[in-house]
């Protein structure tokens with residue numbers, strides 16, 4: 001399948017939702033939904049009354065009818081919630097999740113992809129973080145049941161994903177290794193998904209999606225192209241100015257005066273070597289401005305992947321209030337993007353937008369871990385598996401054998417990102433989780449596109465990317 005030159009990058013949680021991906025696809029480019037935490041997104045949208053009925057429309061098309069009906073019965077609130085009412089939460093994902101939990105995860109990614117693909121025949125992708133392991137197989141299978149065309153995965157080494165895609169396309173059992181701290185490599189723990197547990201009679205084979213790992217080094221690209229468990233179809237090469245998580249710099253860690261990691265020559269991907277691999281590649285990180293598409297094509301790339309520009313357009317999942325507040329400050333030159341080396345419990349640098357009106361500035365957040373997507377598995381002294389996150393309450397983390405130094409400066413990405421799309425949890429004291437906004441360094445350039453306006457659409461963003469001179473698209 002020939003993919004378009006512009007890929008709208010996957011942006012979690014729910015920033016690149018089905019509306020954004022669909023809008024981009026309708027412009028002839030590749031729209032990508034974020035697959036991160038979609039099960040929680042689904043049940044919260046249902047509890048908010050599913051305005052417009054889109055979620056229910058998609059749920060009706062899910063092949064496992066009972067699972068869709070159960071979810072509806074359990075979570076749909078026709079009147080929505082009152083502002084001070086907490087969302088009913090899902091149990092956090094564990095190894096060996098129940099068939100019911102797997103089906104809910106499948107349903108959630110089915111819904112998102114179904115809606116992004118509805119009413120047109122352009123390709124649509126789904127993005128997953130490799131670091132989040134436990135829901136991955138169910139998320140992939142649900143997306144494939146909705147006909148997802150492309151799977152993009154970064155933040156880790158998605159070596160085993162190609163074989164899982166091959167197996168799931170034929171409704172065969174799929175397995176991947178679960179990273180467990182403290183476990184001996186001789187007895188690896190595997191995560192499994194068995195489609196026959198859900199479909200006693202296998203449906204027709206599914207399309208095996210194109211697989212594009214997101215990489216930040218030649219060595220990872222070359223390893224994946226040779227040693228992945230199956231076909232890799234191309235790469236997204238992401239540089240350290242990109243929004244969201246960044247790959248850590250290579251070599252001894254160094255920091256600038258603000259405390260941000262410093263990247264050097266060794267972090268630059270050699271495009272000549274990439275061309276030798278013979279697979280198409282797209283350039284990401286700072287490519288979201290006029291002229292960059294042409295530069296990328298001239299350098300032998302198949303195109304660009306852009307996040308920040310799309311994160312702040314009308315169709316993205318960020319709340320309209322946050323978008324308006326950030327863009328007003330961008331226009332005045334009053335935002336900064338900080339590459340925080342410790343905010344993310346993954347240990348990867350994570351970019352955080354800083355501006356005066358950031359609601360998080362006014363809240364002292366108490367540590368709570370109740371979404372748990374970024375928890376890591378570890379083996380307890382009694383041999384059983386448990387899970388911990390460096391952003392959870394410190395005492396709990398220490399009790400689970402974590403080290404205190406690991407907890408310093410950590411933010412709760414799960415709850416913060418959920419809040420930034422208007423699905424923040426209400427706490428017992430009736431405070432709402434403060435949002436966490438991430439963006440690439442290029443956020444500060446969006447004033448050039450705005451030219452005095454207060455907002456823009458995905459179509460305008462794409463027209464701007466295609467223009468070479470930097471004139472605003474009108």
Ligand SMILES: Cc1cc2nc3c(=O)[nH]c(=O)nc-3n(C[C@H](O)[C@H](O)[C@H](O)COP(=O)(O)O)c2cc1C
Nearest residue numbers: 009010011012242243244285286306307308439440
């Ligand atoms: C708000 C936001 C959230 C993001 N979330 C993810 C994510 O969940 N997974 C991922 O692989 N990349 C994520 N990214 C990176 C984008 O997919 C894309 O590669 C990157 O933004 C490109 O660089 P740019 O921001 O300079 O355009 C995110 C970027 C932004 C701006």
